[in-house]
Amino acid sequence: MTTANPLLVESALPAFDAIRAEHVLPAVEAVLAEYRSAVTAMTAEGAVHDFERVMLAQERLEQRLGKVWSPVSHLHSVADSPALREAYDAALEKITDFSAELGQNRALYAAVKAVADAEGATLPADRRALIDHALRDFKLSGVALEEPARSRFRAIANELSKLGTGFANAVLDATDAWQHHITDERDLAGIPASGRAVLRQYAKEQDLDGYLVTLKQPAVHAVMTYAEDRLLREKVYWAYQTRASDQGPDAGKYDNSERIERLMALRHEAAQLLGFANAAEESLATKMAESTQTVLDFLADLAARAKPVARKELDALRAFAAERLDLANLEPWDAGYASEKLRQERYALDEEQIKPYFPLPSVIDGLFAVTQKLYGIELKPREDVATWHADARYYDVLDADGRVFAGVYMDLYARSGKRGGAWMDVCRSRFRDGEALQLPVAYLTCNFAPPTEHAPALLTHDDVLTLFHEFGHGLHHLLTEVDLPSVGGIDGVEWDAVELPSQFMENFAWNREALDLFARHYQTGERLPDELFQRMLDARHFHAGLFLVRQLEFGLFDFHLHLDYDPERGARPMAVLEDVRRQVAVLHPPAWQRFPHAFTHIFAGGYAAGYYSYLWAEVLSADAFERFEQAGVIDRETGEAFRREILAVGATRPALESFVAFRGRAPEPNALLRSYGLAA
Numbered sequence: 252m253t254t255a256n257p258l259l260v261e262s263a264l265p266a267f268d269a270i271r272a273e274h275v276l277p278a279v280e281a282v283l284a285e286y287r288s289a290v291t292a293m294t295a296e297g298a299v300h301d302f303e304r305v306m307l308a309q310e311r312l313e314q315r316l317g318k319v320w321s322p323v324s325h326l327h328s329v330a331d332s333p334a335l336r337e338a339y340d341a342a343l344e345k346i347t348d349f350s351a352e353l354g355q356n357r358a359l360y361a362a363v364k365a366v367a368d369a370e371g372a373t374l375p376a377d378r379r380a381l382i383d384h385a386l387r388d389f390k391l392s393g394v395a396l397e398e399p400a401r402s403r404f405r406a407i408a409n410e411l412s413k414l415g416t417g418f419a420n421a422v423l424d425a426t427d428a429w430q431h432h433i434t435d436e437r438d439l440a441g442i443p444a445s446g447r448a449v450l451r452q453y454a455k456e457q458d459l460d461g462y463l464v465t466l467k468q469p470a471v472h473a474v475m476t477y478a479e480d481r482l483l484r485e486k487v488y489w490a491y492q493t494r495a496s497d498q499g500p501d502a503g504k505y506d507n508s509e510r511i512e513r514l515m516a517l518r519h520e521a522a523q524l525l526g527f528a529n530a531a532e533e534s535l536a537t538k539m540a541e542s543t544q545t546v547l548d549f550l551a552d553l554a555a556r557a558k559p560v561a562r563k564e565l566d567a568l569r570a571f572a573a574e575r576l577d578l579a580n581l582e583p584w585d586a587g588y589a590s591e592k593l594r595q596e597r598y599a600l601d602e603e604q605i606k607p608y609f610p611l612p613s614v615i616d617g618l619f620a621v622t623q624k625l626y627g628i629e630l631k632p633r634e635d636v637a638t639w640h641a642d643a644r645y646y647d648v649l650d651a652d653g654r655v656f657a658g659v660y661m662d663l664y665a666r667s668g669k670r671g672g673a674w675m676d677v678c679r680s681r682f683r684d685g686e687a688l689q690l691p692v693a694y695l696t697c698n699f700a701p702p703t704e705h706a707p708a709l710l711t712h713d714d715v716l717t718l719f720h721e722f723g724h725g726l727h728h729l730l731t732e733v734d735l736p737s738v739g740g741i742d743g744v745e746w747d748a749v750e751l752p753s754q755f756m757e758n759f760a761w762n763r764e765a766l767d768l769f770a771r772h773y774q775t776g777e778r779l780p781d782e783l784f785q786r787m788l789d790a791r792h793f794h795a796g797l798f799l800v801r802q803l804e805f806g807l808f809d810f811h812l813h814l815d816y817d818p819e820r821g822a823r824p825m826a827v828l829e830d831v832r833r834q835v836a837v838l839h840p841p842a843w844q845r846f847p848h849a850f851t852h853i854f855a856g857g858y859a860a861g862y863y864s865y866l867w868a869e870v871l872s873a874d875a876f877e878r879f880e881q882a883g884v885i886d887r888e889t890g891e892a893f894r895r896e897i898l899a900v901g902a903t904r905p906a907l908e909s910f911v912a913f914r915g916r917a918p919e920p921n922a923l924l925r926s927y928g929l930a931a
């Protein structure tokens with residue numbers, strides 16, 4: 252009986268205590284059927300096409316689907332079981348098929364276009380943005396094309412999706428294919444106990460004695476950062492940096508060279524079918540950067556400023572390596588190792604020394620205190636809300652006048668059945684539908700080490716940054732004042748701007764005044780000592796130049812590859828990379844290195860011609876924070892302005908406009924460089 256299905260019962264919050272795996276598929280099928288017939292009616296001969304009946308109706312249908320799917324997909328992430336996973340997979344396939352069908356619906360596109368033509372110019376900004384985004388997405392999915400271009404575009408899209416999967420699989424296979432067995436523990440000299448435990452575990456998994464060095468991230472990290480055996484480092488570097496290529500121990504076996512050629516050719520063709528000059532231009536259709544030249548200038552400017560600093564850092568590292576580590580000629584496989592030794596010598600930072608100052612309950616109190624001082628909002632725990640686990644808590648979010656305007660679930664400890672990592676996800680979106688107002692609700696999920704018998708959960712400083720970061724995403728969702736979900740909160744916000752509110756919040760975990768609100772020793776109550784904090788700050792800037800030039804190398808390579816593609820010449824990834832390295836790199840890898848062949852971000856992830864956005868968002872967040880610094884950091888008036896101009900408006904106007912409204916000018920990179928310790 253569908254009426255008894257808790258996923259289909261209207262309620263303010265999901266009934267987490269009642270949802271079972273067997274509810275998933277019937278609920279998803281029911282809402283999809285409802286959705287499908289509503290769209291059929293909407294696009295039928297003679298149907299009236301106005302904002303209300305086309306756009307608002309779709310928002311309502313999306314919310315209905317979201318109310319069913321959001322708790323299911325959340326449970327799949329935080330409280331998984333075999334039964335739930337099975338139901339989830341089956342339902343996900345139906346939803347994926349449905350949204351593909353919806354995205355290719357020409358009649359729906361025509362209906363939206365009719366609304367745009369009839370009412371577009373007269374609508375308020377949020378409604379106008381909703382229509383613009385819908386039309387843009389139809390355009391980018393090729394639906395707006397006429398035949399034969401439309402069929403060709405769809406064929407390309409299918410092949411691209413297969414190539415992306417093939418690329419990622421080749422990297423996975425190449426990663427799994429190589430291993431190096433070690434039986435003599437002396438060969439692991441320098442690798443700390445935690446790293447050895449990882450290598451031991453890999454050996455155990457294959458019923459081997461001793462240790463197994465693999466190309467999985469933790470193993471590569473342990474060897475490249477700590478192993479004293481230079482030959483071992485070189486061996487791992489050689490295998491790792493040639494994965495899925497024509498070089499290295501498995502040369503030619505999982506080679507992605509052909510796939511890169513084909514991917515680039517098809518991306519270029521698809522972009523041109525859509526009317527763009529190239530795939531880089533197409534990528535910017537959903538981003539804040541105004542033109543490809545803007546991105547190139549942005550990266551070139553940062554490169555010019557970071558490179559001299561990186562070179563100085565490298566010179567110092569070379570001198571240190573020669574003098575102290577007996578490494579006369581610093582090779583790429585020495586850099587991480589020497590760098591870690593130098594870092595230890597300079598700062599001697601011990602995580603165990605820092606953690607007692609960050610007991611989780613105080614950190615949460617501090618986080619809430621910071622947001623209260625900035626935005627005047629308050630978070631109050633509720634005991635009467637059903638959750639999925641005893642660790643999860645629900646909080647009402649209250650405005651200065653005591654009115655509840657949002658809510659957030661927080662589930663912060665690692666446990667089995669819970670996916671790793673940290674993220675913010677949408678439970679409910681703010682949605683005004685006639686008289687009814689649905690309030691925004693977020694899930695905030697982390698995987699911190701739980702409390703023990705003797706101590707509360709103690710966070711590393713990285714954990715604190717993670718919590719502030721995800722809470723920043725949460726505030727973006729919760730503080731929205733937009734009534735239409737698809738352009739409210741984080742939804743619809745340009746790709747390269749969506750990390751602004753999250754990275755912005757991290758700044759407070761580096762700020763003395765904010766830290767003083769919560770960083771206290773859990774036993775003695777002593778505040779984080781100045782001397783320790785100073786060392787943390789210094790270590791934060793350690794090798795910032797080298798870090799930046801690497802990020803710039805990736806960003807420039809990705810962007811040039813897509814921007815300069817020419818069918819006559821082909822993709823030439825190694826030649827493009829060589830050019831970029833001449834511009835920005837300070838430590839040049841050997842000629843056989845094949846970084847592009849495992850660059851899944853851009854060939855199999857969503858980052859094609861978009862890798863630059865990591866740095867772009869950092870510029871925005873550092874620059875925004877600078878206005879707070881100028882006002883004394885924890886400043887209510889500046890907080891109100893940030894809330895009003897950035898957090899509240901969602902995607903109802905371009906991110907650049909929002910930024911300028913807050914900052915009074917376009918973004919500038921000086922604050923970022925200063926936060927890296929690179930500017931005068």
Ligand SMILES: [Zn+2]
Binds near residue numbers: 720724750753
């Ligand atoms: Zn983020």
